[in-house]
Amino acid sequence: MATNMHGLENGIQENQQNKQSAESSKMSLLIAKWWLLFLNFAYCAVGTIGGPLLLRLYYLHGGSRKWIPGWLQTVGFPIHLVPILILYSQRSPGVKFFASPKLLLCAAVIGVFTRLDNFMYSLGLSYLPLVFTAFFSFIIARQKFTPFSINAVVLMTLGAVMLGLRNNGDRPQGVTSSEYMLGYILTIAAAGLLGFVLPVTEVTYAKATHSITYAIVLQFQFCTTLFATIFCSIGMIANKDFQAIPREATQFDLGAWKYYLLLASSAVVWQLMFLGIMGTIFCTSSLFAGIMNATLLPFTQIAGVIVYKEKFTGEKGMALALSLWGFASYFYGAYRDNKKQTQKEVEVK
Numbered sequence: 001m002a003t004n005m006h007g008l009e010n011g012i013q014e015n016q017q018n019k020q021s022a023e024s025s026k027m028s029l030l031i032a033k034w035w036l037l038f039l040n041f042a043y044c045a046v047g048t049i050g051g052p053l054l055l056r057l058y059y060l061h062g063g064s065r066k067w068i069p070g071w072l073q074t075v076g077f078p079i080h081l082v083p084i085l086i087l088y089s090q091r092s093p094g095v096k097f098f099a100s101p102k103l104l105l106c107a108a109v110i111g112v113f114t115r116l117d118n119f120m121y122s123l124g125l126s127y128l129p130l131v132f133t134a135f136f137s138f139i140i141a142r143q144k145f146t147p148f149s150i151n152a153v154v155l156m157t158l159g160a161v162m163l164g165l166r167n168n169g170d171r172p173q174g175v176t177s178s179e180y181m182l183g184y185i186l187t188i189a190a191a192g193l194l195g196f197v198l199p200v201t202e203v204t205y206a207k208a209t210h211s212i213t214y215a216i217v218l219q220f221q222f223c224t225t226l227f228a229t230i231f232c233s234i235g236m237i238a239n240k241d242f243q244a245i246p247r248e249a250t251q252f253d254l255g256a257w258k259y260y261l262l263l264a265s266s267a268v269v270w271q272l273m274f275l276g277i278m279g280t281i282f283c284t285s286s287l288f289a290g291i292m293n294a295t296l297l298p299f300t301q302i303a304g305v306i307v308y309k310e311k312f313t314g315e316k317g318m319a320l321a322l323s324l325w326g327f328a329s330y331f332y333g334a335y336r337d338n339k340k341q342t343q344k345e346v347e348v349k
Contacts, residue, residue: 033283036214040279041292047273048296049303054266056308061253067241068248069266071232073274074115076267077225080218080275087215096210099219106204107220110197111227114274117193151329153291198277198286205282217282221275288330295327 055069063069091097099107204220205212236242245263252259280289298320305312 037280037283040276040283042276043272044276044280044289044292045296045299047269047271047276048293049300050269051266051273052300053303053307054262054269056304058262058266060308062251063248065239065241065244065248067232067236067239068245068263070115071229071236071241072263072266073270074111074225074228074232076271077222077229079268079271080222080225084215084218084222087218091215097213097215099216099223100208100210103204103208103216103220104223107223108227110201110204111224112231113193113197113200114224115228115231117197147333151326151333153326195290198281198289201278202281202286212282214279214282217278218275221278224278225271225274291327291330295323298323 051073058069088097201220205217208216210216249256249259254262277289277293280292301310302312302320304310
């Protein structure tokens with residue numbers, strides 16, 4: 001009898017230790033995921049704010065090619081090899097490291113769509129990706145909406161519309177009203193395409209036959225931008241943009257070496273943005289990636305005020321307030337949902 005009681009006590013103690021170990025492992029995984037999300041947010045912030053500033057600098061000081069800016073948004077893909085090789089050297093035995101051919105094929109297709117989006121984006125600034133992301137997230141990724149997430153989408157979309165429609169004061173010299181409107185229409189199309197790409201990426205992750213690791217996310221992004229660059233390079237060759245680069249460098253207002261520095265910086269910065277978006281989808285969802293991108297959009301305008309001495313209009317201030325309000329609404333809704341889920345888990349235990 002004493003032996004049975006002793007065995008029972010050992011079993012209970014072992015069970016408690018297993019639960020504590022599982023909870024500790026779960027907490028460590030959660031902390032690591034939050035750090036990864038923060039890192040991807042930083043990448044996205046640098047790219048979302050810095051990319052348009054560099055693009056604007058290119059056009060303000062003599063840049064005139066239409067394919068080069070779009071090409072720069074993807075040509076920096078080789079930098080992904082550095083973290084991929086680091087992660088490969090530290091890989092755990094028995095864990096699948098390389099992405100499947102099917103997943104890479106999906107990445108290649110998404111890369112072509114990304115290239116089309118980049119080309120339209122290079123003709124102007126994209127203001128409305130969130131509303132399209134929300135729509136396609138609901139249709140494609142079966143994203144669940146709450147009153148808080150809907151409120152966030154509406155507020156941020158209003159802010160984006162305000163930035164786009166009341167931005168005539170920032171129109172570059174020599175651009176007619178019809179050209180400006182055409183650019184705005186193209187950027188709406190680019191936003192719609194981006195809104196389609198983000199949920200498709202989320203679904204691709206979900207449908208993968210093997211578990212998605214961050215190393216696979218990097219490979220996915222590498223393949224996406226590789227094929228986007230190939231697609232764009234064909235257009236560059238047809239438009240003779242490669243031959244135009246040295247000539248444009250000599251005519252650049254800031255000098256040739258600053259021209260090449262601008263191109264190299266743009267390539268790196270844009271890759272950070274795309275990597276941040278893909279990583280955010282990996283950590284959360286395509287809807288959150290869209291909301292994060294929309295939140296950063298007004299800060300791009302503020303950066304333009306600081307760097308290029310643009311006017312800080314009431315519309316820009318209102319857009320910033322609406323975006324922050326929408327972001328807070330989304331996070332409050334996520335907090336409530338997480339709290340309810342935690343309570344349910346406690347009740348089950």
